[in-house]
Amino acid sequence: MRTETPPLIRLEEYRPSDYLIDRVDLDIRLDPHATRIDATLTLRPNPACVPAAPLTLDGDDLRLVSAELDGAPLAPDAYAATPSGFILRDPPPRPFALRLVTEVDPTANTKLMGLYRSNGVYCTQCEADGFRRITYFLDRPDVLAVYTTRIEADRTEAPVLLGNGNPVEAGDAGPGRHYALWHDPHPKPAYLFALVGGRLGKVETPFTTMEGRTVSCAVYVEPGKEDRAGYALDAVIRSMAWDETAFGRAYDLDVFNVVAVSDFNMGAMENKGLNIFNDKYVLASPETATDGDYAAIEAIIAHEYFHNWSGNRVTCRDWFQLCLKEGLTVFRDQEFSSDMRSRPVHRIAEVRSLRARQFPEDAGPLRHPVRPRAYAEINNFYTATVYDKGAEIVRMLRTLIGPEAFRAGMDRYFADNDGRAATVEDFLAAFAAVTGHDLDAFARWYERPGTPRLAVTAAYDPAAARYTLHFAQSLPGTADSDETPLVIPVALGLVGATGPLTGANCPDVRDGVYVLDRPEAAIVFDAVAEEPVPSLLRDFSAPVKLDLGLTDAQRMRLLAQDSDPFNRWQAAQDVALRLILDPDADRTEAFAAALGRFLDGEALADPAFAALVLALPSEGEAADAVPAEVDPDAIHRGRSDLRTRLGQVLRPRLEAIDAALVPDAGVPYSPDAASAGRRSLRNAALDLIAAGDPRTGAARAAERLAEATNMTDRLAALGTLALIPGETREVALAEFATRYADEPLVLDKWFAIQAQIPEPGTLDRIARLQEHPAFTMTNPNRVRALIGSFAFGNPTQFARPDGSGFARVADTVAALDSTNPQVAARLLTAFKSWRRLEKSRGAKAVEMLNGIKAIPGLSRDTADILARTLGDG
Numbered sequence: 001m002r003t004e005t006p007p008l009i010r011l012e013e014y015r016p017s018d019y020l021i022d023r024v025d026l027d028i029r030l031d032p033h034a035t036r037i038d039a040t041l042t043l044r045p046n047p048a049c050v051p052a053a054p055l056t057l058d059g060d061d062l063r064l065v066s067a068e069l070d071g072a073p074l075a076p077d078a079y080a081a082t083p084s085g086f087i088l089r090d091p092p093p094r095p096f097a098l099r100l101v102t103e104v105d106p107t108a109n110t111k112l113m114g115l116y117r118s119n120g121v122y123c124t125q126c127e128a129d130g131f132r133r134i135t136y137f138l139d140r141p142d143v144l145a146v147y148t149t150r151i152e153a154d155r156t157e158a159p160v161l162l163g164n165g166n167p168v169e170a171g172d173a174g175p176g177r178h179y180a181l182w183h184d185p186h187p188k189p190a191y192l193f194a195l196v197g198g199r200l201g202k203v204e205t206p207f208t209t210m211e212g213r214t215v216s217c218a219v220y221v222e223p224g225k226e227d228r229a230g231y232a233l234d235a236v237i238r239s240m241a242w243d244e245t246a247f248g249r250a251y252d253l254d255v256f257n258v259v260a261v262s263d264f265n266m267g268a269m270e271n272k273g274l275n276i277f278n279d280k281y282v283l284a285s286p287e288t289a290t291d292g293d294y295a296a297i298e299a300i301i302a303h304e305y306f307h308n309w310s311g312n313r314v315t316c317r318d319w320f321q322l323c324l325k326e327g328l329t330v331f332r333d334q335e336f337s338s339d340m341r342s343r344p345v346h347r348i349a350e351v352r353s354l355r356a357r358q359f360p361e362d363a364g365p366l367r368h369p370v371r372p373r374a375y376a377e378i379n380n381f382y383t384a385t386v387y388d389k390g391a392e393i394v395r396m397l398r399t400l401i402g403p404e405a406f407r408a409g410m411d412r413y414f415a416d417n418d419g420r421a422a423t424v425e426d427f428l429a430a431f432a433a434v435t436g437h438d439l440d441a442f443a444r445w446y447e448r449p450g451t452p453r454l455a456v457t458a459a460y461d462p463a464a465a466r467y468t469l470h471f472a473q474s475l476p477g478t479a480d481s482d483e484t485p486l487v488i489p490v491a492l493g494l495v496g497a498t499g500p501l502t503g504a505n506c507p508d509v510r511d512g513v514y515v516l517d518r519p520e521a522a523i524v525f526d527a528v529a530e531e532p533v534p535s536l537l538r539d540f541s542a543p544v545k546l547d548l549g550l551t552d553a554q555r556m557r558l559l560a561q562d563s564d565p566f567n568r569w570q571a572a573q574d575v576a577l578r579l580i581l582d583p584d585a586d587r588t589e590a591f592a593a594a595l596g597r598f599l600d601g602e603a604l605a606d607p608a609f610a611a612l613v614l615a616l617p618s619e620g621e622a623a624d625a626v627p628a629e630v631d632p633d634a635i636h637r638g639r640s641d642l643r644t645r646l647g648q649v650l651r652p653r654l655e656a657i658d659a660a661l662v663p664d665a666g667v668p669y670s671p672d673a674a675s676a677g678r679r680s681l682r683n684a685a686l687d688l689i690a691a692g693d694p695r696t697g698a699a700r701a702a703e704r705l706a707e708a709t710n711m712t713d714r715l716a717a718l719g720t721l722a723l724i725p726g727e728t729r730e731v732a733l734a735e736f737a738t739r740y741a742d743e744p745l746v747l748d749k750w751f752a753i754q755a756q757i758p759e760p761g762t763l764d765r766i767a768r769l770q771e772h773p774a775f776t777m778t779n780p781n782r783v784r785a786l787i788g789s790f791a792f793g794n795p796t797q798f799a800r801p802d803g804s805g806f807a808r809v810a811d812t813v814a815a816l817d818s819t820n821p822q823v824a825a826r827l828l829t830a831f832k833s834w835r836r837l838e839k840s841r842g843a844k845a846v847e848m849l850n851g852i853k854a855i856p857g858l859s860r861d862t863a864d865i866l867a868r869t870l871g872d873g
Contacts, residue, residue: 033107059084062136066100100135121199138190151195162194162195169181213251219260220257255273260281355621359624400437405431452475467504473519501528505527565609635795690723701724701732733750790805
């Protein structure tokens with residue numbers, strides 16, 4: 001382990017590799033403790049560089065067995081090999097073949113990077129730099145090679161052997177052993193390499209591409225769980241068809257395989273032709289998965305499949321360009337999910353996630369540009385900024401140039417960069433080429449950290465029927481020397497007393513969008529017959545914070561009359577947020593009355609949207625609205641009191657909704673959007689009823705829990721009960737654990753619900769749960785379910801004034817760091833907002849952070865997050 005502060009890698013210092021690798025031939029003989037990798041690398045000097053001897057290859061915890069150059073053993077003085085690298089002192093100035101044999105121990109690999117075992121299944125994770133834990137290599141994304149992989153294993157231990165690309169042949173390899181040969185004709189970087197070997201069941205179906213290729217699509221899972229893989233397989237087929245229609249992208253191999261494993265640091269990985277998934281995002285049945293799980297499976301299956309073009313066929317030149325594949329692909333999967341489900345509802349969910357995850361990141365010590373300028377550990381930059389804000393930039397680009405030009409630009413981007421490692425500049429150049437637009441100013445979005453603020457004031461002149469909007473943009477934390485404005489597309493409309501004002505006109509607004517590209521500007525609408533309420537940032541057209549001094553009454557007009565679903569929802573959120581932070585009895589009653597009118601008119605027409613309108617801003621969102629000295633307990637009280645009063649005032653309507661949405665007996669569960677929306681609203685109604693009357697709510701929730709026929713309703717009822725102390729809750733939790741004792745993914749939900757109970761006794765509960773037979777520190781899902789849910793989802797108990805909540809998470813980080821530094825570092829990011837807490841709580845957080853800092857031999861992952869969180873890096 002490294003003890004020093006890791007050095008920074010800087011974008012400005014990028015230079016191409018002095019050597020290229022054209023072909024990689026691998027012969028991998030799997031063994032639980034001594035897997036041998038025989039790698040032949042066909043290299044040549046990069047004609048674009050002046051090769052500098054020696055050739056240096058990356059390694060990580062490797063043992064070299066032998067080395068050959070062009071078929072002859074290398075003399076001991078011709079090279080140097082350590083666990084962390086291989087140096088060929090005098091490489092030939094011509095193409096040459098370097099053969100390296102290494103040995104690794106997959107069972108001992110608790111980092112879950114490189115080659116490891118999960119429940120007896122051999123699998124790999126190579127992004128970002130895991131391939132160097134398999135063999136010595138130029139482990140960087142701009143070195144693309146064609147791979148042929150022979151995998152050999154014990155036939156009983158690993159009857160299924162999978163690799164990248166297409167299967168070539170398979171057969172016996174001696175007593176009790178067999179092999180499979182795979183070839184991927186598409187050049188790829190090492191981070192996209194993958195193999196799987198183990199005892200696996202599968203479901204499969206063919207798909208015929210628009211080019212006429214028949215593709216065998218399969219999902220591999222643990223034997224006996226094949227019946228839970230059908231939805232994932234269906235999502236694969238729908239993703240393939242959608243990408244052909246929406247982006248003109250056809251699949252390019254004969255097989256597409258998805259493998260689910262239980263031990264995985266991330267959500268999934270887009271390895272070429274062999275996607276490896278956390279089983280959380282593959283396995284689903286009505287008894288074990290919620291509506292949210294089904295939606296997540298659909299989205300993540302799509303995301304990884306879409307990487308086949310935006311990430312694999314066109315990859316990134318260096319890791320600074322990570323947003324080029326991740327932000328773009330998030331945008332693509334968001335569009336897919338919007339087409340599969342309700343576009344307005346999905347858009348609201350996207351923005352809620354952005355605000356909950358990315359906005360706080362942008363406001364704290366871990367903030368960074370969408371394209372970072374420097375990093376110490378790239379694993380720490382798989383962030384909400386890169387993914388979610390990166391997707392918002394792509395969305396803004398489409399808004400600015402229009403859907404048709406956007407599609408043409410995407411076609412140009414894929415055509416110009418197919419088989420290449422591209423940059424953000426390459427991406428924007430494609431759109432500039434098809435539109436003739438200068439996108440240099442727009443490119444600032446990739447370079448500027450922080451969340452912009454958009455301040456808007458309005459003035460109405462009734463005599464002239466003229467309405468003026470004044471805009472001013474700012475970027476908190478920006479250096480004085482860098483005040484050039486961003487390009488902000490503001491989708492807008494004007495709303496009158498009875499609906500949108502259609503007669504108003506403004507020459508600066510085109511297709512409902514005003515483009516603000518100056519620090520300040522004013523626009524004027526003529527023919528405005530009445531004083532309107534502005535509806536700004538429709539569909540959340542830019543990832544900014546809006547300062548617009550509307551009254552509650554004006555916001556309620558937007559809820560009632562606006563034609564934009566997002567801003568209708570936003571209006572209710574804004575009123576609720578003000579009431580959480582600044583409680584007022586009269587305003588609360590007025591808000592409840594407005595929600596009542598909304599429910600009377602629309603609840604049953606669009607249940608999913610109604611459920612979102614009823615959902616109050618989270619405590620985290622409320623904290624993000626407080627500039628400093630955040631008191632989590634005060635926010636919790638404000639939110640709880642508001643929930644209680646809304647539950648009381650809206651009780652008759654909530655009861656009516658609950659009764660109207662009782663599922664028809666005998667109708668089987670379906671995860672479709674309409675059915676999920678009805679369940680969502682009915683469960684939201686139960687939750688508010690319980691907030692207003694806990695005794696009745698507990699009885700209703702216990703009844704719902706007993707009668708539920710699917711995990712969505714069962715977990716919603718348990719979640720409601722979890723917030724009501726008493727014997728009913730404890731009995732329900734115990735019975736749930738017994739019922740699902742053999743279902744790891746369901747037990748994760750059970751752990752998570754308890755970790756988020758906002759009560760002083762939760763710390764003791766967590767201590768007991770860490771001793772539970774089902775809890776293990778070696779499974780990332782289980783750690784995230786218990787400790788992660790506590791750290792990120794229980795603000796009052798994590799930030800307890802005595803520091804004990806911080807201590808619980810810090811102890812877990814310290815315990816994990818030596819075995820799985822990626823998971824440890826992710827947990828540590830829970831401390832990112834410590835500066836905004838009340839000073840005494842912030843001091844306790846710093847005390848815990850300094851305690852971690854004092855641990856000798858911290859991993860590079862944890863040391864990097866720690867230094868940036870404390871302000872040392």
